[in-house]
Amino acid sequence: MSNELRITLPARLSELRDLAGMVEDFGDANKLPAPKVFAINLELDELITNTVTYGTFEPGTDPRIDIHLKVECDILTLTMEDNGSPFDPTVDTNPNTSGPLESRSVGGLGLHLVKNFASRISYEFVGGKNRLTLEHDLKPA
Amino acid sequence: MKIEVAEEWHDDVLVLLPIGRIDSNNAGAFESIVMRHINGGERYLIVDFSRLDFISSAGLRVAVLAMRALKATQGRIVLCAMRTHIEEVFRISGFDRIITIRKSRDSALDAVTGPSPAQP
Numbered sequence: 001m002s003n004e005l006r007i008t009l010p011a012r013l014s015e016l017r018d019l020a021g022m023v024e025d026f027g028d029a030n031k032l033p034a035p036k037v038f039a040i041n042l043e044l045d046e047l048i049t050n051t052v053t054y055g056t057f058e059p060g061t062d063p064r065i066d067i068h069l070k071v072e073c074d075i076l077t078l079t080m081e082d083n084g085s086p087f088d089p090t091v092d093t094n095p096n097t098s099g100p101l102e103s104r105s106v107g108g109l110g111l112h113l114v115k116n117f118a119s120r121i122s123y124e125f126v127g128g129k130n131r132l133t134l135e136h137d138l139k140p141a
Numbered sequence: 142m143k144i145e146v147a148e149e150w151h152d153d154v155l156v157l158l159p160i161g162r163i164d165s166n167n168a169g170a171f172e173s174i175v176m177r178h179i180n181g182g183e184r185y186l187i188v189d190f191s192r193l194d195f196i197s198s199a200g201l202r203v204a205v206l207a208m209r210a211l212k213a214t215q216g217r218i219v220l221c222a223m224r225t226h227i228e229e230v231f232r233i234s235g236f237d238r239i240i241t242i243r244k245s246r247d248s249a250l251d252a253v254t255g256p257s258p259a260q261p
Contacts, residue, residue: 013166015143020162020195038195038226045197049165097235101208109234110198116233 003030003071007071011052011063011082016045021067030071038110039117040069040078044135046110047080047089055084066129076136078118081129089114089132142166144173147192153192154185156246160192168199170189175207181218187249191222201234217241221249 005026009015020041027037048065057063061083068079095108115121118134125131144167147158155178163171178186186207190196204220211218221243223231231237244247 016164016166017142017162022163035226035229039193041229042197045164045199049197049199098234098238101205101212101239109201113198113230113233 005067005069007049007067009067010066011048011055011057011065011084013049013052016048019044019048019067026069032071032076033138036076036138039136040076042117043078043114044080046114047132050089050110051082051084055082055087057084071138075119076138078134079131080092080134081131083129085126087130088123088125090121124128144170144174146171150236152251154187154250155183156187156189156193158189161198162195163200163203164195165199167237168197168203171200172203172206175203176210179207179214179216180200180219184211184214185253186211186218187246187253188218188220189246189249190220190224190227191246193227194224196227196230198230198234201230201236203234205239217252217253219243219249221246227253 007019007021007022009019023040023044024037026032027034027040028100044067051065055063064083066081070077089111095112096103097112114134119137120135122133144163145160147160149156149158157175157178159171162207175186185226188204204218207218219241222245228242231240232244241252
């Protein structure tokens, strides 16, 4: 297996399991540390769930998600694109992570996790697609 | 999608061991199992994570729902034996400050039945 993996999926939660298996194989082939493989699968779960649950797609479009994983120069990059309406998940959602139980909601927590597991995150809307790029440093700074 | 959950009892403490993954596909199935036990009258619950490899925020939601339900019945829930990256998910979410997490099953048993209030 090469240092790149490209997958296009229909925007459905049922795709997550097979995808997780492919990411694990990719991790093994590239000798990625287990926590990084976990981080990628967590990010994919949270981001695909968001797209499937909250994403809006123009009538007539076939909701699709393109995933690209790459290892280069000690950086593991996950790029995810979807053909939904523009949505920037990097804007601050500020979930409550410190109040008592009663005030906690799980909304926004998924993106909060994504932002913490990635070293850097950027968003752009290009060619009619949302593109989210998540970089993970493989060597400690 | 289903989830396999092993169940063990220590006196009146129910220990649930989810196996494999809790993700957005099967968190609902896990929630049903947990809530069925709580609604059925179980008050002391341990979730032993030793056989779990993966959890996403969908799984954290189940923990919050279980805590709320058990608070109403003066019950307790303690989580234990998490792998490092799963512990990290709880820590980043701030859930480690509202839910009791122990390293081992034995320590979780002490916490769930002990005299001090385990729940903040």
